[in-house]
Amino acid sequence: MIRVExxxxxxxxxxxxxxxxxxxxxxxxxxxxxxIMGPSGSGKSTLLNLLGCLDSPNRGRYLLADEDVAxxxxxxxxxxxxxxxxxxxQSFHLVPRLTAVQNVEMPMIFAGIAPSDRRRRAESSxxxxxxxxxxxxxxxxxxxxxxxxxxxxxxxxxxxGLLLADEPTGNLDSRSGAQVLDLLAELHAGGRTLxxxxxxxxxxxxxxxxxxxxxxxxxxxVQGQDIxxxxxxxxxSSEDDPSKQDLNTAREGDExxxxxxxxxx
Amino acid sequence: MNPLDLLRFAAQAxxxxxxxxGLSLLGVVIGxxxxxxLTAIGEGAxxxxxxxxxxxxxxxxxxxPGKNETTGGMPHGIGGVPNDLTLQDAIVLERRVQAVRAxxxxxxxxxxxxxxxxxxxxxxxxxxxxxxxxxxxxMDSGSFxxxxxxxxxxxxxxxxxxxxxxxxxxxxxxxxxxxxxxxRMRVIGVLQERGQQLGMNIDDVxxxxxASGMRMANKSSVNRIMLDLxxxxxxxxxxxxxxxxxxxxxxxxxxxxxxxxxxxxxxxxILGILTLVVAGIAxxxxxxxxxxxxxxxxxxxxxxxxxxGLLKALGANQRQILQVFLLEATMLSSAGGLIGLASGTALxxxxxxxxxxxxxxxxxxxxxxxxxxxxxxxxxxxxxxxWRASRLDPVAALQGH
Ligand SMILES: Nc1ncnc2c1ncn2[C@@H]1O[C@H](COP(=O)(O)OP(=O)(O)O)[C@@H](O)[C@H]1O
Ligand SMILES: [Mg+2]
Numbered sequence: 001m002i003r004v005e006x007x008x009x010x011x012x013x014x015x016x017x018x019x020x021x022x023x024x025x026x027x028x029x030x031x032x033x034x035x036i037m038g039p040s041g042s043g044k045s046t047l048l049n050l051l052g053c054l055d056s057p058n059r060g061r062y063l064l065a066d067e068d069v070a071x072x073x074x075x076x077x078x079x080x081x082x083x084x085x086x087x088x089x090q091s092f093h094l095v096p097r098l099t100a101v102q103n104v105e106m107p108m109i110f111a112g113i114a115p116s117d118r119r120r121r122a123e124s125s126x127x128x129x130x131x132x133x134x135x136x137x138x139x140x141x142x143x144x145x146x147x148x149x150x151x152x153x154x155x156x157x158x159x160x161g162l163l164l165a166d167e168p169t170g171n172l173d174s175r176s177g178a179q180v181l182d183l184l185a186e187l188h189a190g191g192r193t194l195x196x197x198x199x200x201x202x203x204x205x206x207x208x209x210x211x212x213x214x215x216x217x218x219x220x221x222v223q224g225q226d227i228x229x230x231x232x233x234x235x236x237s238s239e240d241d242p243s244k245q246d247l248n249t250a251r252e253g254d255e256x257x258x259x260x261x262x263x264x265x
Numbered sequence: 266m267n268p269l270d271l272l273r274f275a276a277q278a279x280x281x282x283x284x285x286x287g288l289s290l291l292g293v294v295i296g297x298x299x300x301x302x303l304t305a306i307g308e309g310a311x312x313x314x315x316x317x318x319x320x321x322x323x324x325x326x327x328x329x330p331g332k333n334e335t336t337g338g339m340p341h342g343i344g345g346v347p348n349d350l351t352l353q354d355a356i357v358l359e360r361r362v363q364a365v366r367a368x369x370x371x372x373x374x375x376x377x378x379x380x381x382x383x384x385x386x387x388x389x390x391x392x393x394x395x396x397x398x399x400x401x402x403x404m405d406s407g408s409f410x411x412x413x414x415x416x417x418x419x420x421x422x423x424x425x426x427x428x429x430x431x432x433x434x435x436x437x438x439x440x441x442x443x444x445x446x447x448x449r450m451r452v453i454g455v456l457q458e459r460g461q462q463l464g465m466n467i468d469d470v471x472x473x474x475x476a477s478g479m480r481m482a483n484k485s486s487v488n489r490i491m492l493d494l495x496x497x498x499x500x501x502x503x504x505x506x507x508x509x510x511x512x513x514x515x516x517x518x519x520x521x522x523x524x525x526x527x528x529x530x531x532x533x534x535i536l537g538i539l540t541l542v543v544a545g546i547a548x549x550x551x552x553x554x555x556x557x558x559x560x561x562x563x564x565x566x567x568x569x570x571x572x573x574g575l576l577k578a579l580g581a582n583q584r585q586i587l588q589v590f591l592l593e594a595t596m597l598s599s600a601g602g603l604i605g606l607a608s609g610t611a612l613x614x615x616x617x618x619x620x621x622x623x624x625x626x627x628x629x630x631x632x633x634x635x636x637x638x639x640x641x642x643x644x645x646x647x648x649x650x651x652w653r654a655s656r657l658d659p660v661a662a663l664q665g666h
Contacts, residue, residue, distance in 0.1 A: 049660050052578070054577065054578060054659045054660050054663075055658075055659070055660045074582065074583055075582045075583075075584075078577070078580050078581060078582035078583070078585075079580065079582070080580075081577070081578060081579070081580040082580020082581075083580070085580075087578045087579070089663070093571065093574075093575045093578075093663070095572060095575070096281070097277050097278065097280070097281040098277065106576075106579055107579045107580055109266060109267070109270045109274070110266060110576075110579065110580050110581045110582075110585055111580070112266065112267060114267075115267075115269075115270070154579070158580070
C-alpha cells in the first residue's frame with residue numbers, strides 16, 4: 001500500500017514561492033491501476049517523482065508499504081528505487097550507446113547480479129515485450145514504440161511491485177501507444193501496482209481509478225464505471241471541439257495550459 | 266558494481282565521444298612522451314659517460330698541482346696552477362705505492378706541429394711508454410713511445426690520427442721528421458682513430474717523451490701525474506698513501522688527488538639530478554593534461570545529466586555514479602599513459618637508430634613514475650566532475666538541466 005498525507009512541494013522561484021503540490025493526500029492499494037490526469041503544470045509529474053523517491057516533499061508524509069520514506073538515507077532511497085520501483089518515461093530515456101539488452105541489464109548491474117544471470121533475465125524481459133529479435137539493436141535503430149517497450153522491459157526486470165509511468169504514450173502514435181497500454185495492462189494483471197500520469201483518455205479508461213489534479217491539488221477521484229461514462233472528459237484534443245467543451249470539467253485548467261506550455265518530462 | 270561491468274560501462278561512454286576522448290587523451294600522451302624521451306636522453310648520457318670512463322680504465326688516480334677545494338670536479342688540464350709536481354714525485358709514487366702499476370707524468374703544451382709547408386696547432390703531450398696501456402691506445406701504424414729513463418727525452422713523436430692525416434694526407438708518416446715549435450722530431454707511430462673522449466680528443470694530439478715535453482715548455486715540473494692502478498685495486502687507500510707521500514715531500518698539501526671513479530660518480534650524480542629536473546618539468550605537462558581531462562569530464566557530465574538522472578532513477582547510488590565517472594577519467598589518463606609510453610619508447614628507439622653513439626633508454630623508475638602519475642592525474646582531476654555527477658538532483662537531471 002502507498003499512502004501520502006498532506007504532501008507539499010514548494011519551489012523557491014526568486015522571491016516568490018511556487019507550490020507544485022498543495023497538501024495532496026491519497027492512498028493507493030497494492031495491485032491498483034491509477035491514472036493521474038489534469039492540465040499541464042498541475043503537479044502530476046511532481047507527485048509521481050515523489051512517489052518514485054526521486055524527490056522529497058517539503059511537508060507531509062509518504063508511506064511506502066508502511067515505511068516512512070523521509071527516514072531513508074540516500075543509499076536506502078537508491079536501493080528502494082532499484083528493487084521496488086520501476087520508471088517509464090515519456091521520452092524513453094534509453095542510453096544511446098547501449099544495445100536494447102544492455103539497456104535492460106543496467107538496473108541489474110547496479111544490483112550486482114552476475115553477468116550470465118543478468119543476460120538471461122534481460123532477454124526474457126525483452127521477450128515479454130515482444131522484442132526477442134531486437135536484442136542487439138541500439139535505440140536509434142528502434143521505432144518509438146519499440147523504444148518504449150525496451151524501457152518497459154527495463155522497468156520490470158528487477159521485478160518491482162510499483163511501476164510509475166509519466167506520459168508513457170505521449171511520444172507515440174496511437175498504434176504503438178495501444179501496444180504499450182496492452183503491455184501495461186498485462187503488468188497490472190500480473191499483480192503490480194501501476195501509477196500512470198497521462199493526458200490520454202485511452203489510458204484512463206483502462207485504469208481502476210482516475211485521480212484528477214489541478215493547481216497542485218487533487219480535485220476529483222473517478223472510479224470504475226464512471227470512467228467510461230465520462231468519456232473524453234480530460235481529452236486535450238477535445239479542446240477545439242465545441243461539442244465536448246461543456247463536458248470538460250477541467251476547463252479552467254486548460255487556460256493555464258496556454259500560459260505554461262507542457263515540457264517533456 | 267562488478268569491476269568488469271564498471272570498466273565496460275566507462276569504456277562505452279568514452280567511445281561514444283571518440284574525438285573528445287581522443288583529444289584529452291592526447292594531452293596525457295604528450296606529457297608522457299616528454300617524460301619518457303627526456304629521461305631516456307638523460308639515461309643515455311649517463312651510460313655514455315660511464316662507458317667512456319670504462320674505456321679509459323676506471324682504476325686511474327689523477328694527481329694535479331694546486332689544492333682543488335671543489336673535490337669532485339674535473340682535474341686540471343693546462344697551466345694556471347702552481348707547477349709543483351716533478352718527475353721525481355712520479356718515480357717515488359710508482360716505487361712506494363704498492364697498488365700503482367705505473368705512474369705516468371704528463372706535461373701539456375700547445376704548439377704548431379708542421380711538416381714541410383703544412384702546419385696545425387696541436388696539443389703536445391709529454392708522457393711515458395706506460396701511457397699507452399693506461400689509456401688503452403691502439404696503434405694505426407708504427408709503435409708507441411719506447412721505454413726509457415724518465416729524464417731522457419728522445420726526439421720522437423707519436424701522432425694522433427687526425428694530426429697525421431692533416432699533415433701527411435695518405436702518405437706514410439713513419440720515419441718522417443716533423444717540426445714541433447723549433448724542435449725536430451721523428452715520427453715513430455700513428456694512433457688509431459678514437460674520437461672525442463670526455464673533452465679531450467686524442468686524435469688531435471702529438472705525444473712525445475715527457476722529458477722532451479718539459480724541455481720544450483721550458484718547465485721543470487709536470488702538469489699532472491696519472492697513476493695506473495693494478496686491476497681491482499681500491500682507489501681510496503691509494504689516494505691516502507699518495508697524499509701522505511706527497512705531503513711528506515712537499516711539506517704541504519699543494520696538490521689534488523682524485524680517482525677517476527670519483528669523477529665518474531660526481532658526473533653521474535650531476536646527470537642524475539639534471540634528468541630528474543627535466544623529468545619534473547616534463548611532468549608539469551601531465552598536470553596540464555589533467556586539467557584537460559577535468560574539463561572534458563565536466564563537459565561530459567553536463568552533457569549527460571539526463572543519463573545521470575536515469576542512472577539514479579534506475580537505482581544507482583551516489584557511490585556507483587561517482588565510480589562510473591571517476592573511472593572514465595582514470596581510463597582516459599591511463600590509456601594516455603600507455604599510448605604515451607609506447608610512442609615515447611618508439612621515439613627513443615628511433616633516436617637510437619639515428620644517433621647510435623648515445624644509447625638512450627628510459628629508466629625503469631621513470632616508466633613507473635610516469636604510469637603512476639598518469640593514473641593519479643585521472644583520479645585527482647576526475648574527482649570533481651564525478652562528485653558533481655553523483656550529487657545531481659535526479660528530477661532536474663532527468664529533465665536535462
Ligand atoms: N524544478 C522545478 N523548479 C521550479 N518549478 C518547477 C520545477 N519542477 C516543476 N515545477 C513547477 O511545478 C509545477 C508542477 O509541475 P509538474 O509536476 O511538472 O506538472 P505536470 O506534470 O502536471 O505538467 C509547474 O508549475 C512547474 O512549473
Ligand atoms: Mg508532467
